[in-house]
Amino acid sequence: MAYGFExxxxxxxxTPDPATGARQTPIYQTTAYVFNDAEHAARLFNLQEVGFIYxxxxxxxxxxxxxxxxxxxxxxxxxxxxxxxxxxxxxxFPLMGPxxxxxxxxxxxxxxxxxxxxxxxxxxxSAIFVDTDDEAAVKAAxxxxxxxxxxxSIANPGGYITDLRAMANIADAAGIPLIVDNTxxxxxxxxxxxxxxxxxxxSTTKYLTGNGTVTGGCVVDSGKFDWSASDKFxxxxxxxxxxxxxxxxxxxxxLAFTFHSIAVGLRDLGMTMNPxxxxxxxxxxxxxxxxxxxxxxxxxxxxxxxxxxxxxxxVTYAGLESSPYFGRxxxxxxxxxxxxxxxxxxxGYEACVKLVxxxxxxxxxxxxxxxxxxxxHSASTTHRQLSEEQQVAAGAAPNVVRLSIGIENAEDLIxxxxxxxxxxxx
Ligand SMILES: *Cc1c(COP(=O)(O)O)cnc(C)c1O
Numbered sequence: 573m574a575y576g577f578e579x580x581x582x583x584x585x586x587t588p589d590p591a592t593g594a595r596q597t598p599i600y601q602t603t604a605y606v607f608n609d610a611e612h613a614a615r616l617f618n619l620q621e622v623g624f625i626y627x628x629x630x631x632x633x634x635x636x637x638x639x640x641x642x643x644x645x646x647x648x649x650x651x652x653x654x655x656x657x658x659x660x661x662x663x664x665f666p667l668m669g670p671x672x673x674x675x676x677x678x679x680x681x682x683x684x685x686x687x688x689x690x691x692x693x694x695x696x697x698s699a700i701f702v703d704t705d706d707e708a709a710v711k712a713a714x715x716x717x718x719x720x721x722x723x724x725s726i727a728n729p730g731g732y733i734t735d736l737r738a739m740a741n742i743a744d745a746a747g748i749p750l751i752v753d754n755t756x757x758x759x760x761x762x763x764x765x766x767x768x769x770x771x772x773x774x775s776t777t778k779y780l781t782g783n784g785t786v787t788g789g790c791v792v793d794s795g796k797f798d799w800s801a802s803d804k805f806x807x808x809x810x811x812x813x814x815x816x817x818x819x820x821x822x823x824x825x826x827l828a829f830t831f832h833s834i835a836v837g838l839r840d841l842g843m844t845m846n847p848x849x850x851x852x853x854x855x856x857x858x859x860x861x862x863x864x865x866x867x868x869x870x871x872x873x874x875x876x877x878x879x880x881x882x883x884x885x886x887v888t889y890a891g892l893e894s895s896p897y898f899g900r901x902x903x904x905x906x907x908x909x910x911x912x913x914x915x916x917x918x919x920g921y922e923a924c925v926k927l928v929x930x931x932x933x934x935x936x937x938x939x940x941x942x943x944x945x946x947x948x949h950s951a952s953t954t955h956r957q958l959s960e961e962q963q964v965a966a967g968a969a970p971n972v973v974r975l976s977i978g979i980e981n982a983e984d985l986i987x988x989x990x991x992x993x994x995x996x997x998x
Pocket of ligand 1: 655656657658681683684724728753755756774775776777778787788789940
């Protein structure tokens with residue numbers, strides 16, 4: 573029987589603890605696991621048997637979270653790691669090599685733009701940034717060294733929704749995976765795998781945990797990509813010297829990417845999620861559907877109010893009929909366009925800074941997806957490393973603030989914005 577999302581967000585991956593009957597998933601606060609005997613240990617190290625060896629690789633609390641997120645996303649497997657940025661490196665690591673590139677959307681989280689345009693060059697990788705609304709440009713940018721297309725489902729912070737099916741079709745035709753960052757939508761609002769994504773990455777720091785307590789990340793594998801169809805992905809299809817010539821795709825089938833991420837990625841990159849963080853995130857996911865419904869409801873109410881306000885120039889929420897991306901909601905995220913948008917304030921940069929300082933309920937922080945409402949002036953903070961051209965492309969121009977609408981009382985949020993707009997534009 574196929575359970576609904578609300579049931580799976582509480583139960584998927586978890587059973588009562590076999591040792592104690594504990595109903596809630598225990599925090600297995602341990603580094604290592606005792607082997608039954610020397611033969612058992614050898615089989616685990618050879619990947620001939622699946623089990624727990626050392627918590628850099630696997631931990632029972634983290635394993636429950638991995639299975640829960642994989643289930644909610646409709647994936648074959650998932651691997652958790654220490655942050656969303658770690659998840660992005662973990663997603664690219666098995667696909668890439670020196671000289672290889674990815675096609676990346678111009679509308680990405682500011683930190684991701686920096687990671688892709690600067691830091692990955694140290695590995696000999698590169699990113700070609702393309703406007704994903706221009707399908708011809710995406711196709712034209714792909715070359716023999718391209719190993720993935722990377723985009724966000726609902727892009728942070730510009731109120732942009734990607735046509736995921738169009739991107740998946742281009743990736744399919746090129747024989748490369750589509751990687752979708754689904755952080756701001758969550759699997760409750762959008763399932764990129766249904767639209768043809770091969771890999772889904774998350775910053776679990778945000779809505780999945782939902783209360784701003786721990787950082788974490790996750791890579792979900794659809795299990796549907798044929799890694800052996802070409803010689804582009806030798807980490808998956810060719811013999812792995814560190815495991816006596818084992819071929820991951822041949823041996824593990826639709827779990828090849830997940831096994832590689834644990835047995836090679838976590839083993840050697842060490843970007844491990846700790847069991848405490850997994851616990852907080854599991855607690856968060858239990859109420860994901862309830863929170864996301866309220867986030868969307870509040871965001872819609874607040875965005876509609878702001879849009880009519882004479883002190884406001886523009887509101888970029890895809891949930892507003894005035895948004896050019898409103899038409900994509902019913903395909904990509906039918907339950908709502910998330911709770912993150914930008915507001916252009918009359919009075920430009922200076923008014924934005926005053927607004928941020930005058931708000932009382934909204935916290936001025938570099939985070940999103942918290943139960944509490946948050947505000948940030950992206951151009952002077954998260955998107956500071958970007959050129960003004962990149963800021964505008966990412967929806968973070970100097971005259972806009974980004975709001976992450978929480979699950980408080982919507983009237984209270986409106987009253988707070990009202991008094992702050994008065995202070996900002998006086
Ligand atoms: C926050 C965020 C990230 C990075 O995640 P961290 O957990 O902060 O490393 C990546 N993508 C998006 C869309 C984000 O919002």
